[in-house]
Amino acid sequence: xxxxxxxxxxxxxxxxxxxxxxxxxxxxxxxxxxxxxxxxxxxxxxxxxxxxxxxxxxxxxxxxxxxxxxxxxxxxxxxxxxxxxxxxxxxxxxxxxxxxxxxxxxxxxxxxxxxxxxxxxxxxxxxxxxxxxxxxxxxxxxxxxxxxxxxxxxxxxxxxxxxxxxxxxxxxxxxxxxxxxxxxxxxxxxxxxxxxxxxxxxxxxxxxxxxxxxxxxxxxxxxxxxxxxxxxxxxxxxxxxxxxxxxxxxxxxxxxxxxxxxxxxxxxxxxxxxxxxxxxxxxxxxxxxxxxxxxxxxxxx
Amino acid sequence: xxxxxxxxxxxxxxxxxxxxxxxxxxxxxxxxxxxxxxxxxxxxxxxxxxxxxxxxxxxxxxxxxxxxxxxxxxxxxxxxxxxxxxxxxxxxxxxxxxxxxxxxxxxxxxxxxxxxxxxxxxxxxxxxxxxxxxxxxxxxxxxxxxxxxxxxxxxxxxxxxxxxxxxxxxxxxxxxxxxxxxxxxxxxxxxxxxxxxxxxxxxxxxxxxxxxxxxxxxxxxxxxxxxxxxxxxxxxxxxxxxxxxxxxxxxxxxxxxxxxxxxxxxxxxxx
Numbered sequence: 384x385x386x387x388x389x390x391x392x393x394x395x396x397x398x399x400x401x402x403x404x405x406x407x408x409x410x411x412x413x414x415x416x417x418x419x420x421x422x423x424x425x426x427x428x429x430x431x432x433x434x435x436x437x438x439x440x441x442x443x444x445x446x447x448x449x450x451x452x453x454x455x456x457x458x459x460x461x462x463x464x465x466x467x468x469x470x471x472x473x474x475x476x477x478x479x480x481x482x483x484x485x486x487x488x489x490x491x492x493x494x495x496x497x498x499x500x501x502x503x504x505x506x507x508x509x510x511x512x513x514x515x516x517x518x519x520x521x522x523x524x525x526x527x528x529x530x531x532x533x534x535x536x537x538x539x540x541x542x543x544x545x546x547x548x549x550x551x552x553x554x555x556x557x558x559x560x561x562x563x564x565x566x567x568x569x570x571x572x573x574x575x576x577x578x579x580x581x582x583x584x585x586x587x588x589x590x591x592x593x594x595x596x597x598x599x600x601x602x603x604x605x606x607x608x609x610x611x612x613x614x615x616x617x618x619x620x621x622x623x624x625x626x627x628x629x630x631x632x633x634x635x636x637x638x639x640x641x642x643x644x645x646x647x648x649x650x651x652x653x654x655x656x657x658x659x660x661x662x663x664x665x666x667x668x669x670x671x672x673x674x675x676x677x678x679x680x681x682x683x684x
Numbered sequence: 685x686x687x688x689x690x691x692x693x694x695x696x697x698x699x700x701x702x703x704x705x706x707x708x709x710x711x712x713x714x715x716x717x718x719x720x721x722x723x724x725x726x727x728x729x730x731x732x733x734x735x736x737x738x739x740x741x742x743x744x745x746x747x748x749x750x751x752x753x754x755x756x757x758x759x760x761x762x763x764x765x766x767x768x769x770x771x772x773x774x775x776x777x778x779x780x781x782x783x784x785x786x787x788x789x790x791x792x793x794x795x796x797x798x799x800x801x802x803x804x805x806x807x808x809x810x811x812x813x814x815x816x817x818x819x820x821x822x823x824x825x826x827x828x829x830x831x832x833x834x835x836x837x838x839x840x841x842x843x844x845x846x847x848x849x850x851x852x853x854x855x856x857x858x859x860x861x862x863x864x865x866x867x868x869x870x871x872x873x874x875x876x877x878x879x880x881x882x883x884x885x886x887x888x889x890x891x892x893x894x895x896x897x898x899x900x901x902x903x904x905x906x907x908x909x910x911x912x913x914x915x916x917x918x919x920x921x922x923x924x925x926x927x928x929x930x931x932x933x934x935x936x937x938x939x940x941x942x943x944x945x946x947x948x949x950x951x952x953x954x955x
Contacts, residue, residue: 432880439872440745440839440911443738451727494918496730530822 431490438491446492450501453484457505478511489523496531499524503537507545514545525559532569535559543576550580557589567603574610579666583618587611609654613669616651620659620667623647634665637675689777690785697789698796701759707793710750714801717743721808725816732819736812737917740805741832744798745913748840749868751797753861756790756847761857780946787848787942791841798837802830823919831927832916838934839910843868845938845945846905852945852952871907874900905937 429437438445460472485506488498499520506517518541524534536559543552556573559565570593577586590611597604620638623646627635635641638650638661650659653669660674661667668674701707718740725736763769769782777785806829813820847864854860881897910930915922 432876435876436873439869440908440913441742443734443913443917444742447724447728447735447738492914494914495734497728500730 431487434487434490442491443495446488446495446498449484449488449491450495450497453481453488453501456481456484457501476511478506478513481511482506482513482516485520489520493523493527496524496528496533499534499537503541507541514541517541530563532559532562532565535562536569539573539576548580549576550582553577553580553582553586554589557586557593561589561593567601567606570603570607571610574614575670578614578617578669581666583614583621587614587618590614612652612654616653616659617667617669619651620647620661624661624665624667635661637661686778686781689781690788693777693782693785694788694792697759697786698792701755701790701793702796704755704759707751707755707797710747710755711797711800713750714743714747714797715804717747718801718804718808721805722811725812730819731821732816733809733813733821733824734819734917736809737821737824737829738913740809741829741836741913741916743805744801744833744836745839747801748794748798748836749843751794752790752840752844752847753865755793756844757851757857757861757864759790760786760848760851761860764857779949780943783848783852783946783949784942787845787938790844794837794840794844798833798840802833821917821919823921825919825921828912828919828921829916831922832912835910835912835927835930838930839907841938842905842907842910842934842941843871845941846871849941849945849948852949867904868907871905872911873908874904874906875908877901878906906933910934 435442456476460474461469462472464470482502485498485502488495492498502517502520505511506513506520518538521534521538521541524531525538528534535555539552539555539559542548542555546552553573553576556569557577558573560567560569560573570590574586574590577583577589590607594604594607594611597607620641623641624635626646627641627644630646631644635644638659641647641661642650653659655670657670658672659667659669660672662674666674721736721739721743724739725732728735763786806826809829813824843864846867847860850860850863850867851857854863878897878901881891881894912922914920
């Protein structure tokens with residue numbers, strides 16, 4: 384009896400040791416593998432059509448899961464110090480893999496806010512530096528969330544801040560402002576940026592179309608009217624400056640020179656009670672009277 | 685008389701299903717999944733309403749599929765294995781009445797399960813939407829949710845009809861189950877396949893096979909058309925006309941399958 388018990392114990396111990404060794408080796412191997420390796424493999428690397436086919440009627444649920452997977456991979460990792468407290472581990476992210484997760488999630492559910500918001504929070508910034516890819520994600524979100532102004536707002540921000548394209552940013556902001564319940568500041572901001580980027584006429588057309596649908600009692604309506612008048616003033620000056628350049632072969636050096644040429648009888652009124660200003664590059668400002676700091680030009684209204 | 689026979693069989697099948705322990709196990713799982721909805725939703729930062737609605741409806745779909753593939757198949761197979769079918773067919777019950785009665789009984793079980801699961805999911809969703817009002821989809825409507833739930837049930841009814849058809853000619857219940865699951869997978873992707881081939885000039889081996897795919901889309905059930913989780917989750921209303929057409933499609937397709945199942949079942953070796 385005791386011999387059988389001993390034999391059983393020995394076999395049990397051997398089996399347990401085998402199990403413990405193999406499992407701890409497996410855990411060790413997994414801890415050595417980069418944290419990001421899981422993002423660079425998996426079914427989400429499949430082409431979008433295959434992914435859709437696999438998900439079947441549970442596309443939305445799979446998209447939810449993928450955003451959780453992204454969330455688990457991003458963020459700060461804290462490790463407990465032996466002496467107490469914590470230290471931050473500098474993680475190495477596999478950005479192309481993480482981007483693929485975002486794309487997979489968006490393929491499955493193109494309207495999911497979590498995908499585009501988390502993507503905007505990480506991808507365009509250093510070290511990921513994937514502005515163009517983020518814009519693609521935001522473009523899809525904008526198209527599929529016609530009730531939400533925020534994806535277009537993020538797109539406009541990226542165009543202005545990362546891509547240095549104020550005109551493009553302005554146009555995007557103005558498009559975002561057309562969304563129901565969009566805050567009035569989008570119109571004002573969009574108009575300003577569009578004008579700075581040389582898109583004055585486009586900005587005026589978009590603003591006029593937006594004002595046509597608005598009630599004068601709505602918040603921000605007066606601000607929009609003022610911005611529209613300022614842009615119309617800028618456009619009048621721009622057109623005169625272009626005529627001047629065609630006639631004289633050079634840009635006017637100041638607004639005084641432009642009015643003195645007879646091509647512009649008088650400067651249009653500025654609703655902000657400021658002087659228009661023409662800088663050395665030929666850009667006209669309605670909100671920066673001292674733009675030509677080296678050549679003072681104070682055109683009076 | 686035929687209607688009475690069918691009604692009797694449907695009622696008996698429904699009662700048998702309700703008495704089956706498997707049904708209650710599946711319902712318990714569904715209730716757990718629905719309760720999990722409350723926990724899962726809090727893992728997200730945005731679109732909590734969408735996650736909640738999607739999770740709730742997916743629970744209904746998942747549990748419904750379990751009911752069709754396991755409970756439905758088991759109830760059908762039990763009649764053959766326990767030779768109860770001979771007792772029924774020796775009475776003035778024809779094969780078509782037997783299959784229709786069984787099918788309708790299982791449809792009633794599915795309806796009951798969908799109502800219970802839909803209500804349970806709706807309760808958890810209502811809690812989430814009440815707790816986080818800022819994340820309620822702008823056009824969310826309970827009417828759309830109910831319509832999506834009804835579409836889900838119709839989809840399950842079609843899958844059930846497919847299972848009955850497979851059962852009618854397969855030699856073993858396991859083979860019938862495999863065939864039904866495969867048809868379900870094909871049906872879920874039929875619309876995708878149809879669109880890939882018709883809208884994409886570079887569809888690989890399927891390029892130029894539009895007619896074949898079109899023919900297949902008429903043979904296999906187009907189950908993805910019934911999937912309205914996305915619409916319900918984002919509050920995108922779908923028209924009453926579309927809903928009616930879906931109902932007609934589901935009913936007509938199921939009726940056709942049951943008819944074919946009757947024809948095939950007559951040729952089946954029952955002994």
